Amino acid sequence: MRKKIVAGNWKMNMELEEGLNLVKSINQYFTDKPSVRCEVIVCPPYIHLASVNQILKNGKVRAGAQNCASEKSGAYTGEVSAPMIKSTGAEYVIIGHSERRTYYNEDNRILNKKTILALGAGLKVIFCCGEVKEERESGKYFEVVRTQLEEGLFTLKPEEITNVVIAYEPVWAIGTGLTATPEQAQEMHEYIRSLIKGKYGSVIAENITILYGGSCKPSNAAEIFSKPDVDGGLIGGASLKKEDFIAIVEAV
Numbered sequence: 001m002r003k004k005i006v007a008g009n010w011k012m013n014m015e016l017e018e019g020l021n022l023v024k025s026i027n028q029y030f031t032d033k034p035s036v037r038c039e040v041i042v043c044p045p046y047i048h049l050a051s052v053n054q055i056l057k058n059g060k061v062r063a064g065a066q067n068c069a070s071e072k073s074g075a076y077t078g079e080v081s082a083p084m085i086k087s088t089g090a091e092y093v094i095i096g097h098s099e100r101r102t103y104y105n106e107d108n109r110i111l112n113k114k115t116i117l118a119l120g121a122g123l124k125v126i127f128c129c130g131e132v133k134e135e136r137e138s139g140k141y142f143e144v145v146r147t148q149l150e151e152g153l154f155t156l157k158p159e160e161i162t163n164v165v166i167a168y169e170p171v172w173a174i175g176t177g178l179t180a181t182p183e184q185a186q187e188m189h190e191y192i193r194s195l196i197k198g199k200y201g202s203v204i205a206e207n208i209t210i211l212y213g214g215s216c217k218p219s220n221a222a223e224i225f226s227k228p229d230v231d232g233g234l235i236g237g238a239s240l241k242k243e244d245f246i247a248i249v250e251a252v
């Protein structure tokens, strides 16, 4: 059985104290509830990671970063490397989020480099892919996602790809209130799994976790997660509210 995951991507939200309060209450909730078998991850801004990991040390919730540098170390003012993230106790890093692709011009080549560095540092990667509205409307969405995966991920060796989680996030659904229908999500997740199977074989394809992201909320999560190839979610806005985030995790 592949792993179910719900990860909260806080983006550039939460000052230190409110972020730590949120993490404390989420961690307490899930640590007291062993019946929830889904892996729960919070991805705060870099600057909170070390403090968040102090809180999570003995709990059930894991932490991840939202990005990492494309170099390992050195004179890159303002950057944060994958080994630094690992040294805080974080286990995951999100790579290739559409906001990084759009606002910071991160292309598949850079994302591939970051992925290799992150895996080399011992982190697990949540690799994001997804098409913009025009690409959905013109019917090019399979081709777009295929290129993102081929160029971003498919240079990895089989033993590396097993430390990758894929997040399908249609850009037109992120923060817009528009959600992919469960059928649209399933169609793409099934396609992504077929690409993994073509490249890495059926055992790896069956075991890789594929998350859906884009305006996921308590009212739509259960229906999306009920689809056979949807293994959980990458949650933006709703991960900032304890009750909403917990309800989404419980919908898996």
Ligand code: 13P
Pocket: 009, 097, 169, 173, 174, 175, 176, 177, 213, 214, 215, 216, 234, 235, 236, 237, 238
């Ligand atoms: P929203 O859930 O706010 O649409 O954001 C999704 C997302 O980008 C998670 O990475």
